[in-house]
Amino acid sequence: MRASVLACVSGGADSVALLRLLLELREELGVVLSLVHFNHKLRGKDSEKDETFVAALAEKHGLTLHLGRGDVGKKARREKANLEDAARRARYAFFEN
Numbered sequence: 001m002r003a004s005v006l007a008c009v010s011g012g013a014d015s016v017a018l019l020r021l022l023l024e025l026r027e028e029l030g031v032v033l034s035l036v037h038f039n040h041k042l043r044g045k046d047s048e049k050d051e052t053f054v055a056a057l058a059e060k061h062g063l064t065l066h067l068g069r070g071d072v073g074k075k076a077r078r079e080k081a082n083l084e085d086a087a088r089r090a091r092y093a094f095f096e097n
Contacts, residue, residue: 005031006066008038008095009057011050016057023061034064038091040072042083068094 007022009015026033037054039047058065076086
């Protein structure tokens with residue numbers, strides 16, 4: 001039985017580099033790789049472009065994509081919370097599911 005690895009990919013250079021490394025090593029490591037992306041909806045069209053880019057990466061490499069979205073700015077205002085903290089909690093809640 002192969003272990004499952006969920007790679008959290010934002011679309012930025014660091015997470016894409018990690019994905020490329022995992023793709024290269026997945027056979028050697030004996031893992032089944034899937035992608036996870038959470039769109040915080042904080043940067044308008046740029047957030048949508050990141051989501052589209054990550055979806056294209058998943059399709060290109062035949063990987064399952066687990067996609068979540070949330071209006072984190074609205075959540076932070078409603079909860080009177082720090083934006084970064086609200087984003088982290090929303091992302092982690094999605095990842096746990």
